[in-house]
Amino acid sequence: MIGVPRSPVRKSRLDGVFLGSVLSLLILGSLAVFSATHPLPYYHQALERHFSAMLFGLFIFTVAANFAYEVYEDQFWTVYGLVISCLVAVLIVGTVHKGHRSWIQLGFFALQPSEFARVGMILILAAIFDKRALKMEYLSTIFVSLAAIIPIVALIVKQPDFSMTLTLFPIFFTMLFCAGAGWEYLSGLGLFSVTAALMPFLYLFLGSYYPHPGAGSSLYLFMEVFQSKLFEFIFILVLAAIFGAAYYVNFLMRWRLRASLFLAFWLILTSGVLLGIAVSHKLKGYQKSRFTAYINPHSDIHGAAYHVHQSQIAIGSGGFIGKGLFSGTQSQLGFLPERHTDFIYSVIGEEMGFVGAVIVILLYLGMIWRITEIGVNARDRYGYLVCCGIAAMFAFDFILNVGMCLGLFPVAGIPLPLISYGGSSLMASLWSLGIVANVGRRKYALL
């Protein structure tokens, strides 16, 4: 900004790259949805819904872009109350679709409140971290912010929407990181998440490679113990003994390390493992098989691994310039499942080829780059934190979704924002981008 006179009354312009990449993604996405919904029997209805949601989303974007974002911080409790009441309402009056009570039927289309709640959670976390700017290094900040989002997470788990829940933690973690939390707490939290996430993997890994270990073998014994309630108890005791012994060694050797450090490690590992085990037992059959299919892709080519397999075939067969819109055999003949929602990127890969797929990546990269730039240049810490959260939301959704389509990650039902068919996701995304636009527009503003 060298050479630009800094004036408090200067009105900043809309960011051209930002707006351009968002609009380009919307256009590319619309083309893909056009093609992917074409073989559907409710083709016209689907397109009607999609484009009315897009129009409405652009309206929300415009409103949000002109709506002072600080209001979300000032009205912290109102935002929090709205988020919670939306999520409670969906549990009471929501409709069930594919086993999830995630939708509220509103006249001609169904709204998915958790999409908006996720943006709400970013606003809430930004407000908390902003208010505790001077206490960011403290452990209490982590507990306070966790306490604030646990009801939101719990209500979404209750639906149950595990995929959505899965995306909340990276956002939380990124915001905590960007807000300046202490490294020791970040690493403790990281260790906790890794142990918690590893448990289901280990559990399913063993189950998929050794479905029937011979009775009497050590592995069999391990699986038996692992699956029993006793395991948790034994594990806590063993860990406690190890850490107790470590502390005793520390005491004898006069290393003068604090007892709380050992306690914290023990707590983190224990709670991580317990959470992991709880999640492993809670996983539904299809979720387990998705994990299994990821770990061992040849396990079941018709069942759980089918989706990823067909998606990879679609993308790989697209080649450099693709088969052309409406001409992808994988998508048009129905081999590609969920092609207009979760696997829309595979449709782009098949019909628009390497060129189209890379353009989507570049547009996303450009958009997220501009969001971070707007955040970096925001006029206050709250605006910065909101941009951090929104950038993280788009980045992780993108990585998980594209990684899934390419067969790099297990299948998780996460749509590709701005591209997938789905009104709620589109509107919530455009709302969040409108907020970012407002942060950008008002970087010099007094009010």
Next chain:
Amino acid sequence: MKRNFSPERLQLLLAGFAVVAAVLVLRLFQMQILEKAAYESAANRNRTEMVYQTAPRGIIYDRNGIPLATNEPVFSLIYLPPSREAHQKELNRLAEELSQILRQDPKTILEKLRQARQSREALRIAENLSIPVMFRLSELKPFYPGIDLVLEARRYYPFGPFASHLIGYMGKITPRQWARLKNRNYRMDSRIGQLGLESIFEKQLRGTDGAVKIEVDAQGRIQKILKRLPWKDGRNIHLTIDAIVQRAADEGLRHTATQRGAVIAVDPSNGDILAFAAAPSFDPNALLGADPFSVDYSTFVPSSVPEFDRAISGLYAPGSTFKTIVSVAGINEGKLNPAQIIFCPGYFRLGRRTFLCWDHRGHGNVDFLTAFAQSCDVYFYKMGLLIGADLIEKYSKLFHLGQKTGIALKGEEAGNLFGPETSMKRGKPWIGGDTLNLAIGQGRLLVTPLQMAVVTAALANHGTLWRPQYLSSIDSKDGGEILRENPHQLGFVRVSNKTWNLLDEAMSLVVASGTARGAYIKGIQVWGKTGTAQNSSGKDHAWFIAFAGKPGQAPSIAVSVLVENGGHGASAAVPIARQVIAADFRVGKKSQYQWPKFSPKKIGSSQKGETL
């Protein structure tokens, strides 16, 4: 304005995101540029499906061009399995619906559907659908993707049980055959010749199956036809069989009391088989859809199934028909004086044992011709002792008894020679009573009806033993004919003309005034010899061997008839032989021998319409 935050951490994360994006681009490059070909072929495998159409087999004709085995166009129900996991309920419902329309057990249908899903290949659920069933299935098509009808050729035997042991039948390929033949374009639902010439000439008869390459969607619905590979018909085979003679033989056997037996008619001039009938027979049409022949071998009796070919595998004592060979031996060796008179009291005593004549009242004084015509056993007991068992055995060997005729059919039996030499080889002593039994064709002497036909033909042509053959020619691939093999001479019985003339006289006397008066046909000269073979299990087997020709011409047909447990040869076997000979000479009303007009339908391999 004081900015109370430091954005370095966010910029660090942005850099991290850029790295991940680069990894994704690299992965895209790998998949879409480097490994494109593999994914492309996987996509093509997904969307294309081959539906095979069974080609028409070569037609089997008789010597006059009457088709004995042809093809008919049929519609088959095929199932194209969806590429993704179909709901079990869906499969169950489909199986239920189909079982109602096809009248099959839902469990077998479900099993087939599952098999198709597992192999990811189109599979035939049902074949040879009737028109109403086809209409009902067409109505089902919109509700159940993956169900389609395909036109193909199916073997059809217009006359049902007709020379069935010779022509054989087609059946589903057995797992063992499939393992051996899968590289030769056989599929798991292919039909293959399982018996007779359908099996022996499988390679020639089988055409090249056609195929339709189609594009399907994920549910197995046909989108469009990408390519049609027309089928190629199999090669036609022409037999020496005369359908009219064959019909007489088949019907004759069917009208016997036991409905078990065999009739074989050959041309004495070259060994061409004119009729080849065995009963019980089977309708090969009924076996087309049947599952591979499976039997419990612990309790399996081969002769209990209709597939058992009594003409080549059935072993019987020749009974009095063997007296022809005894006579040839006796006359030629000068041991038998035709003028010698022998008194038949109805029995013959040898040592302490009594051997009965078939006519217990006795024939009185008989010379050779009378004894032969009346089939007097006592005369032949005495002659047997005069000639000696060694000579009789030598002559039966000359007539190739105890040896396979070498007909190109599976399962031929060689039979059993009986005589001092054979017995010695088996370590059994030869006693006087054995000679008596041998002289009237009893004892352990065993022959097949086909062997007797070869012997009869040799009697007719004065000594030449032809290998019986049924194949006239096979069309070559380009439509021309491959010439038949030359007649193969098995052996020649070199005896004096006097012997043949005397035997001819004796055999014509059998028909004129002897035991086979029923074989007389006006205007045709018939020679014959009846036989009644005693056997340990039940009623006697009835034999009749005969040859016939127009007066003044060489005999043109030799027949051997056996009716299992038919009793007296004269009553059970002679009428059949008469019928067969009459059919060969087309005696009687012309209309009787007119063949129903039947021309095989031409089946186009690329007929358009609702079906593939």
